[in-house]
Amino acid sequence: GSTGEKYREMSVAEFFAKNKELAGFANPTRALYQTIRELVENSLDATDAKGILPWIHISIRQIEGSEDKGGRPRYRVTVEDNGIGVPVTSMAMAFGKVLFSSKYVIRQTRGMYGLGVKAAILYGQMTAGTPVEVYSATKGSQYVYMMKLVIDVQRNEPRILERGEWNKRGSWHGTRVTLSLEGDWSRAKSKILEYIKRTAVIAPYAEIILETPDGEIYYFPRSTRKLPKPPRESKPHPHGVDIEQLKSMLRNTRASTLREFLVKEFQSIGDKTAQDFLERYGLDPGLKPRELLKKGREGLLRRLVDALMEYPFRAPKSDYLSPIGSDIIEIGLRRMFNPEWVGAVSRSPKAYRGHPFIVEVGIAYGGGIEPRSEPLLLRYANKIPLLYEEREDVSYKVVSSINWRQYNVDFPAPLVVLVHIASTKVPYKGVGKESVSDVPEIEAEIRNAVQEVARRLRLYLSRKAREEEAIRRSVTLAKYIPEVA
Amino acid sequence: GSTGEKYREMSVAEFFAKNKELAGFANPTRALYQTIRELVENSLDATDAKGILPWIHISIRQIEGSEDKGGRPRYRVTVEDNGIGVPVTSMAMAFGKVLFSSKYVIRQTRGMYGLGVKAAILYGQMTAGTPVEVYSATKGSQYVYMMKLVIDVQRNEPRILERGEWNKRGSWHGTRVTLSLEGDWSRAKSKILEYIKRTAVIAPYAEIILETPDGEIYYFPRSTRKLPKPPRESKPHPHGVDIEQLKSMLRNTRASTLREFLVKEFQSIGDKTAQDFLERYGLDPGLKPRELLKKGREGLLRRLVDALMEYPFRAPKSDYLSPIGSDIIEIGLRRMFNPEWVGAVSRSPKAYRGHPFIVEVGIAYGGGIEPRSEPLLLRYANKIPLLYEEREDVSYKVVSSINWRQYNVDFPAPLVVLVHIASTKVPYKGVGKESVSDVPEIEAEIRNAVQEVARRLRLYLSRKAREEEAIRRSVTLAKYIPEVA
Ligand SMILES: Nc1ncnc2c1ncn2[C@@H]1O[C@H](COP(=O)(O)OP(=O)(O)O)[C@@H](O)[C@H]1O
Ligand SMILES: Nc1ncnc2c1ncn2[C@@H]1O[C@H](COP(=O)(O)OP(=O)(O)O)[C@@H](O)[C@H]1O
Numbered sequence: 001g002s003t004g005e006k007y008r009e010m011s012v013a014e015f016f017a018k019n020k021e022l023a024g025f026a027n028p029t030r031a032l033y034q035t036i037r038e039l040v041e042n043s044l045d046a047t048d049a050k051g052i053l054p055w056i057h058i059s060i061r062q063i064e065g066s067e068d069k070g071g072r073p074r075y076r077v078t079v080e081d082n083g084i085g086v087p088v089t090s091m092a093m094a095f096g097k098v099l100f101s102s103k104y105v106i107r108q109t110r111g112m113y114g115l116g117v118k119a120a121i122l123y124g125q126m127t128a129g130t131p132v133e134v135y136s137a138t139k140g141s142q143y144v145y146m147m148k149l150v151i152d153v154q155r156n157e158p159r160i161l162e163r164g165e166w167n168k169r170g171s172w173h174g175t176r177v178t179l180s181l182e183g184d185w186s187r188a189k190s191k192i193l194e195y196i197k198r199t200a201v202i203a204p205y206a207e208i209i210l211e212t213p214d215g216e217i218y219y220f221p222r223s224t225r226k227l228p229k230p231p232r233e234s235k236p237h238p239h240g241v242d243i244e245q246l247k248s249m250l251r252n253t254r255a256s257t258l259r260e261f262l263v264k265e266f267q268s269i270g271d272k273t274a275q276d277f278l279e280r281y282g283l284d285p286g287l288k289p290r291e292l293l294k295k296g297r298e299g300l301l302r303r304l305v306d307a308l309m310e311y312p313f314r315a316p317k318s319d320y321l322s323p324i325g326s327d328i329i330e331i332g333l334r335r336m337f338n339p340e341w342v343g344a345v346s347r348s349p350k351a352y353r354g355h356p357f358i359v360e361v362g363i364a365y366g367g368g369i370e371p372r373s374e375p376l377l378l379r380y381a382n383k384i385p386l387l388y389e390e391r392e393d394v395s396y397k398v399v400s401s402i403n404w405r406q407y408n409v410d411f412p413a414p415l416v417v418l419v420h421i422a423s424t425k426v427p428y429k430g431v432g433k434e435s436v437s438d439v440p441e442i443e444a445e446i447r448n449a450v451q452e453v454a455r456r457l458r459l460y461l462s463r464k465a466r467e468e469e470a471i472r473r474s475v476t477l478a479k480y481i482p483e484v485a
Numbered sequence: 486g487s488t489g490e491k492y493r494e495m496s497v498a499e500f501f502a503k504n505k506e507l508a509g510f511a512n513p514t515r516a517l518y519q520t521i522r523e524l525v526e527n528s529l530d531a532t533d534a535k536g537i538l539p540w541i542h543i544s545i546r547q548i549e550g551s552e553d554k555g556g557r558p559r560y561r562v563t564v565e566d567n568g569i570g571v572p573v574t575s576m577a578m579a580f581g582k583v584l585f586s587s588k589y590v591i592r593q594t595r596g597m598y599g600l601g602v603k604a605a606i607l608y609g610q611m612t613a614g615t616p617v618e619v620y621s622a623t624k625g626s627q628y629v630y631m632m633k634l635v636i637d638v639q640r641n642e643p644r645i646l647e648r649g650e651w652n653k654r655g656s657w658h659g660t661r662v663t664l665s666l667e668g669d670w671s672r673a674k675s676k677i678l679e680y681i682k683r684t685a686v687i688a689p690y691a692e693i694i695l696e697t698p699d700g701e702i703y704y705f706p707r708s709t710r711k712l713p714k715p716p717r718e719s720k721p722h723p724h725g726v727d728i729e730q731l732k733s734m735l736r737n738t739r740a741s742t743l744r745e746f747l748v749k750e751f752q753s754i755g756d757k758t759a760q761d762f763l764e765r766y767g768l769d770p771g772l773k774p775r776e777l778l779k780k781g782r783e784g785l786l787r788r789l790v791d792a793l794m795e796y797p798f799r800a801p802k803s804d805y806l807s808p809i810g811s812d813i814i815e816i817g818l819r820r821m822f823n824p825e826w827v828g829a830v831s832r833s834p835k836a837y838r839g840h841p842f843i844v845e846v847g848i849a850y851g852g853g854i855e856p857r858s859e860p861l862l863l864r865y866a867n868k869i870p871l872l873y874e875e876r877e878d879v880s881y882k883v884v885s886s887i888n889w890r891q892y893n894v895d896f897p898a899p900l901v902v903l904v905h906i907a908s909t910k911v912p913y914k915g916v917g918k919e920s921v922s923d924v925p926e927i928e929a930e931i932r933n934a935v936q937e938v939a940r941r942l943r944l945y946l947s948r949k950a951r952e953e954e955a956i957r958r959s960v961t962l963a964k965y966i967p968e969v970a
């Protein structure tokens with residue numbers, strides 16, 4: 001029986017090529033912006049998270065003649081860093097296979113989907129038709145490797161067109177990626193500059209250089225050599241585990257009993273907790289992990305997952321997180337706005353569905369800030385500035401719902417609110433990573449954090465008002481004294 | 486040189502399992518809703534788009550004992566239809582491989598990503614740990630086939646656990662899908678009912694039955710046997726083609742010259758247009774398609790794509806689209822709200838980046854509509870009701886920016902606005918298909934459509950005001966007459 005339908009499979013590369021707007025490549029403006037973002041985020045993940053003071057060089061050049069004869073403008077983008085590099089054995093895949101990554105672990109990283117640089121490369125292939133060129137050297141290696149490749153869209157595989165290998169001269173390590181794409185520099189410019197500025201502000205330990213197609217050079221110098229503690233990798237927390245994941249953990253564990261399995265494979269489970277947990281749910285501590293995978297044991301497996309979800313295990317650990325810190329947030333806001341008042345807080349860690357997260361909030365008021373009809377909101381997630389889709393973001397939801405009157409702020413007012421969410425799993429709304437979903441736990445923390453800093457602002461503003469009132473009175477008095485005298 | 490990083494590949498099944506919120510499965514409420522949606526949308530694609538009057542039976546049952554001992558409630562969902570069925574040769578893949586579809590063609594369908602039912606099945610595996618069960622029979626076949634399968638998450642492949650095959654008794658054809666998942670019926674209920682109601686309203690030719698876990702049965706009878714003309718499949722429009730796509734078309738074409746290639750493989754290019762196009766850009770009509778794929782021809786390929794993008798080809802054809810129609814929109818709005826006034830428009834087709842689209846708008850006013858502080862917005866895309874993420878949608882952007890005063894509407898007002906976008910490619914913001922991006926061409930059309938109907942509403946409202954004023958005057962007169970007399 002035929003249905004007249006044409007059934008076929010699509011590779012994930014073709015999927016994101018056909019639906020490029022999903023990854024943030026909806027048009028030439030967004031595409032140029034997103035390309036810079038993805039490359040810079042990879043460079044930062046390869047430096048600050050690895051104990052290296054970042055040095056990042058970005059160059060965007062219009063390709064000669066790309067606008068002749070009605071052609072659409074195309075740009076050559078190069079981003080170079082001094083990061084850990086990519087081992088030659090993983091290089092072709094890291095840049096040539098969608099869903100290949102070193103970040104599929106429980107750790108706070110900017111990247112998480114294994115898609116970013118490939119989405120940019122695909123967009124380049126679709127609009128400029130040229131390969132990507134990658135140079136990379138790891139720290140330990142004596143060689144620099146080069147590859148020119150395209151992504152075979154139908155197979156989701158790298159097709160290497162050229163490769164090279166050189167002895168290292170100095171001790172250089174890092175990565176340099178060059179690709180060409182259609183773009184709209186005149187429209188993307190302000191967003192790209194804003195993105196880099198906001199990145200520099202919370203990563204004052206980074207040195208960033210941007211060469212623009214207009215021939216300008218923007219230099220963001222390093223202002224401190226103090227690096228944040230790199231985030232550590234962690235094991236899954238029992239509150240976040242599902243049946244599929246549990247099965248795969250049971251298949252791969254070396255533990256020989258259920259009890260050992262719990263202690264070994266999860267965070268927040270020690271010997272005592274494991275014992276109490278198993279007793280409470282009447283589970284056999286000596287059960288062999290593989291037994292749970294046998295046919296007929298589905299019910300037991302479900303009970304175990306439900307129990308893991310329900311039992312009050314310790315919250316996930318926060319040493320897996322790398323917040324910005326209230327000091328750097330305050331310094332950053334001062335530098336950006338030269339305000340009259342600044343305050344910031346870095347809250348203690350919380351968790352949602354087994355994922356630890358930290359919310360940080362900074363508020364700046366007055367001084368060089370232009371009064372606006374609503375707060376100027378600066379959003380960050382895992383140290384990435386988010387510039388698009390503000391109104392869909394949980395931070396916007398909270399900040400716009402706050403009754404600012406209560407904090408002595410009357411709009412139009414010169415008010416800036418910065419919100420940073422750090423997590424081993426930021427719940428982005430889309431793979432383009434532009435807005436964060438309103439997970440109840442995160443929403444509540446943002447509200448607490450904003451209120452905490454806003455109360456300090458209120459104190460400041462009411463003291464200021466009292467002082468002004470006192471001055472006004474003394475002036476009035478002064479004015480009247482002569483008359484009285 | 487090692488970097489200490491763990492590089493690995495992830496299958497697209499694992500990707501959407503790990504990031505289930507991307508496909509609309511963020512929590513048990515959304516997951517239950519999204520599961521119903523995806524199954525119903527598949528059933529409608531298999532019926533109304535294929536000339537079959539839809540009969541769809543939905544049943545949701547709570548699984549016995551799933552809430553015992555602190556367990557989380559799980560539901561068994563079954564959706565059965567009288568559609569075209571799935572051929573046995575494609576059955577395992579259609580339900581067991583993410584990114585396998587019969588809708589990867591240029592045609593207006595509800596599904597487009599090849600993901601929906603698999604996302605539901607994956608969620609079921611993760612939260613209930615049970616396989617999906619599919620029965621299907623195609624029209625021509627003498628057999629009914631059954632498969633129980635799970636998705637092998639690591640390989641993105643179906644693993645068939647059981648299969649069956651029976652001789653058909655009657656002439657039944659269609660599909661029945663059953664799966665279990667964790668859900669939250671009490672919270673999802675209103676959204677699911679709303680979804681089905683809104684579906685029924687614009688598909689009055691469908692018969693839909695819903696059995697709920699509470700034991701209720703909702704019956705939506707068929708109120709007409711008139712089916713819309715099924716959308717046809719089309720060829721790509723030259724304005725929407727990119728270099729990768731062009732390459733693949735050149736590789737697969739049977740045309741032996743560039744000119745033949747253009748006429749054969751694209752819509753909106755006939756002999757005369759092809760000739761004019763080739764002349765204008767100085768392209769050789771006799772060039773062999775495969776020549777363009779050779780090394781060193783990248784520049785020519787880019788020129789060709791730019792030219793295809795630029796040349797004023799006829800707009801894409803609209804007979805590939807299947808709008809709802811202004812009559813059905815008006816009937817639907819009357820049925821839902823029993824309003825005082827209704828108007829609707831089905832605009833003529835337009836295009837964005839080579840994709841044809843039609844915008845339809847209906848407005849209802851007064852009568853049974855509750856006054857609200859802003860218009861009640863009903864959004865549809867390719868006949869799918871969209872219920873979540875309203876504020877991110879292009880329709881919300883337009884409708885909330887309209888100055889309703891200008892149309893004699895003062896809020897709070899009893900105003901409903903329905904917007905339908907039909908296209909061979911709806912630019913959803915995410916794979917969960919809940920909101921549409923603000924593509925400038927679509928935004929402009931929505932604005933035009935809303936204004937067109939709103940003007941008619943203004944006419945009605947001002948006539949009504951005049952009449953009321955006249956009555957008021959005559960009453961006043963009547964009141965005074967006795968005194969005068
Ligand atoms: N500049 C870089 N330095 C070191 N490694 C990199 C760099 N760029 C990419 N990579 C490697 O390539 C992988 C894939 O990158 P990408 O596609 O952007 O996905 P993601 O960043 O989400 O992992 C990264 O996980 C990383 O291991
Ligand atoms: N009820 C059904 N009747 C007929 N075919 C179906 C049905 N459900 C699913 N299919 C087939 O399975 C394919 C995959 O479905 P799905 O994963 O929902 O993706 P999509 O609907 O986007 O194609 C569909 O393209 C269709 O060919």
Ligand SMILES: [Mg+2]
Binds near residue numbers: 112
């Ligand atoms: Mg990345």
Ligand SMILES: [Mg+2]
Binds near residue numbers: 264267270
């Ligand atoms: Mg432990």
Ligand SMILES: [Mg+2]
Binds near residue numbers: 523527595597601602
């Ligand atoms: Mg579908």
